[in-house]
Amino acid sequence: MRTLTEYESEVFEVQPARQHEISAAADHLKGRVQLRWLAGDRVEVTATQWVGSVDVPGVGPLRVVPKLAGNELDVLAMMAFAEGSSHDVLASLKHLHSPGKSDSMPEMLARFLTDSANDVHRQGLLAGYRPAEDDLPYIRGRLNFREQALRKFGVLDTLACDYEEFDTDILENRVVAAALGVAHRFTSTPQLRSMTARAHEDFFGSASTPPPSPEFARRTLQYDRRNERYRTVLTWSLAVLENSFLDNIFNVGQARAQAFLVDMNSLFERFVTTLVRESLPAGLVTLPQTNDSTVFRSDSDGFAIRPDISISDGFRSCSIDAKYKRYDEHSLSPGDLYQLTTYAQAYPGWGSVPRSMLIYPSMGSATPRTIQFRPGGRLLAEIHVHPLPIRGIIAALSGGDSSPLDTFKQALHRWLGTNGDSATDDKVAARHRPASQTHLGTP
Numbered sequence: 001m002r003t004l005t006e007y008e009s010e011v012f013e014v015q016p017a018r019q020h021e022i023s024a025a026a027d028h029l030k031g032r033v034q035l036r037w038l039a040g041d042r043v044e045v046t047a048t049q050w051v052g053s054v055d056v057p058g059v060g061p062l063r064v065v066p067k068l069a070g071n072e073l074d075v076l077a078m079m080a081f082a083e084g085s086s087h088d089v090l091a092s093l094k095h096l097h098s099p100g101k102s103d104s105m106p107e108m109l110a111r112f113l114t115d116s117a118n119d120v121h122r123q124g125l126l127a128g129y130r131p132a133e134d135d136l137p138y139i140r141g142r143l144n145f146r147e148q149a150l151r152k153f154g155v156l157d158t159l160a161c162d163y164e165e166f167d168t169d170i171l172e173n174r175v176v177a178a179a180l181g182v183a184h185r186f187t188s189t190p191q192l193r194s195m196t197a198r199a200h201e202d203f204f205g206s207a208s209t210p211p212p213s214p215e216f217a218r219r220t221l222q223y224d225r226r227n228e229r230y231r232t233v234l235t236w237s238l239a240v241l242e243n244s245f246l247d248n249i250f251n252v253g254q255a256r257a258q259a260f261l262v263d264m265n266s267l268f269e270r271f272v273t274t275l276v277r278e279s280l281p282a283g284l285v286t287l288p289q290t291n292d293s294t295v296f297r298s299d300s301d302g303f304a305i306r307p308d309i310s311i312s313d314g315f316r317s318c319s320i321d322a323k324y325k326r327y328d329e330h331s332l333s334p335g336d337l338y339q340l341t342t343y344a345q346a347y348p349g350w351g352s353v354p355r356s357m358l359i360y361p362s363m364g365s366a367t368p369r370t371i372q373f374r375p376g377g378r379l380l381a382e383i384h385v386h387p388l389p390i391r392g393i394i395a396a397l398s399g400g401d402s403s404p405l406d407t408f409k410q411a412l413h414r415w416l417g418t419n420g421d422s423a424t425d426d427k428v429a430a431r432h433r434p435a436s437q438t439h440l441g442t443p
Contacts, residue, residue, distance in 0.1 A: 001053075001061040001104070006068070006264070007326075009046040014058030016041050021057035028245070029054065032261050033064065049324055051075060052243065053104050053186075054259040063104050068326065068361040069264060070391035072105040076112065076239075077394045079262075082270035083235040084223070090398040106260040109236060110183040110196055116233035117176055117199045125206050126172055126227055129164040136161050172230050173207035175217050179237035180204075182244050186260055214241040265324045272322035272359050273309050275393065279409045281416065284311050295346045307343050311416070318349030318416070320357040327360040328387065332371070337383070341373050344381035350417055355382045357415060362387030368411060384415050 004010060014022070022043055026035040033054055034046040045056060047064045051072070056062050069075055077090050093112070103111075133144065135152070141163025148160045180200035187193045211217055218238055223231055245259040277286040287310040296303035307319035321340060325333075340356045348354030366387040373381035392404030 001063050002059065003063045003065060004045065004047040005065055006047045006049055006051055008067075009044055011038065011042050011044050012059045013041060014043050018058035025057050029259065029261075032245075032259070032263075033062070049264045050261040051105070051264060052259070052261040053106050054261060064261070066264065068324065068363060068390070069268070070394065072108065074391055074394050075105060075262060075264070075267070076108060077398065078267055078271045078390070079239050080232070080235055081394075081397060082267065082274050083231065083238070084274065085232055085235055087397055087399065089232055090394070094398065105262070106183075106186050107189060107192065109239060109260075110187045110192055113179060113183050113233065113236035113240060114192070114196050114199045116236060117180060117203065120176070120230060120233050121199070121202050123229060125168045125203075126170065126230065127166060127168045128170045129166050130170055131162070132165040133160070133162050135159065168206040169209050170207065171211060171217060171220060172227055172234065173203055174209055174211035175214075175221075175237045175241070176230075176233055177203035177207045178211050179240040183240050186244060214238050217241075268324040268361060269308050269322040271390075272320070272388065275388075275408070276309055276311070276320060276412065279412050280311065281413055284313055284416070286310065287312055287317070292346070295342070305342065305346065307347070310347065311349075316350060317347045318355060318357075319343040319347045320359060323358055323360045325360055327358075327385070328363055328366045332358070332385065337371070340383045341381050344373070344383060353379055353382050355384060355415070357384045357386060359386050359388050362389045386411060386415075 002010075002012075019037055022035050022037060029035070032048060032050040033056070034044075034048065035056065036044040036046070038044055043056075043058065045059060045062065051064045051066045051069075054062050054064070065072060066075055069078065073093060077093055080089055080093070133147075134140075135158040137158055139159060140161045142161070144160040144162045152158065152160060177200065180196055180203055184193060184196040184200055187196055212220070221234060239262075240260075243260055243262045245261065273286060280286065289306055289308065290310075291304040291306050293302050293304040295305055308322050309320040310317050311320065321336070321343065323336060325336075336358065340358055344354040344356040347356070349356075368384065368386045371383040371385060372379055373383070386408075388408065389404050392401070393408065396402045396405035
């Protein structure tokens with residue numbers, strides 16, 4: 001298997017007859033991996049911010065490894081943390097992955113998925129009520145009058161019934177069953193393929209209904225005491241389903257996966273959102289991405305802005321943008337600078353100067369910096385640019401040296417106007433409330 005680092009390019013010789021296959025692959029991958037046919041029967045393969053594995057016609061299996069986010073195991077740890085997995089789960093990834101092994105990310109993910117699926121199955125599959133409909137010789141649940149009138153008018157030997165069935169064919173088990181079926185197809189190790197196939201049989205036999213799209217499943221799934229033990233296996237299941245590019249992805253059986261690629265832009269944004277949420281002082285919360293059309297006004301057209309992360313006390317707010325870019329090596333792009341300046345003006349925070357923050361992945365020893373917006377010499381906004389050492393943060397979350405995580409929390413609290421201790425956080429929470437909400441005697 002050939003290996004490229006994200007954003008790298010390499011030229012390979014291929015047979016001229018493969019040109020039409022490469023053109024089709026380029027359309028299918030849609031910029032996730034860029035393919036360009038060159039003179040002399042060569043093709044240039046350029047990796048982007050998508051990391052994972054892909055089978056390129058004429059080139060063969062290609063592995064794209066991360067540059068800004070550590071290694072492939074760190075990428076999987078980012079997934080687990082972004083989905084709310086406990087720090088114990090993050091620590092266990094190092095033990096699940098044998099030192100010295102060079103498994104690709106899809107192979108590691110298939111093993112983690114299979115192991116966590118077997119753990120859930122040993123504890124017993126979750127069952128629940130699900131809506132069902134059928135033609136029955138007796139009333140069960142309630143009569144579906146519309147179906148009875150349209151399909152069975154005047155027929156009384158069977159009745160169209162809507163009812164609830166209590167069994168294991170529920171969303172959680174459907175998602176895991178579908179993911180195991182897909183993982184079985186992109187796994188090449190015989191032993192792992194056999195293990196994944198057995199786990200798939202266990203789940204598919206209990207939940208054979210295809211699940212909805214991964215996006216819908218992610219929005220629908222809510223964790224509570226009843227299904228919390230599913231969190232890890234569903235994290236890996238959604239990772240498989242969202243990042244495997246197949247035709248008929250839930251149709252278990254035929255072709256193996258053509259590509260497994262993770263969009264690091266999206267993953268980094270979700271990772272930073274979770275990290276910020278867990279690092280906030282008391283009284284402040286993160287808000288999900290929402291379009292805000294109240295900032296720009298027009299008589300005819302509407303203009304919406306959408307910060308990656310909004311922090312609010314219910315009355316005022318500030319914004320953070322997560323950019324998966326190489327800002328260790330390059331200056332901020334004008335577009336990002338204009339965007340962050342707009343966010344600072346729209347969501348000024350609680351300081352004397354409107355502010356916003358940009359967080360980017362750091363590979364080295366870059367230090368935070370502040371960019372001031374000073375038209376005509378007047379200070380109107382500040383943009384705090386903060387490098388995030390992903391490998392150090394992952395190690396801290398996994399039980400290692402906590403200093404990178406502590407440094408980030410302290411920087412966030414300083415930017416918000418706190419120093420990170422609980423007493424000060426309570427005072428800041430009180431300060432952020434308007435006077436009508438502040439109790440007498442609050443300093």
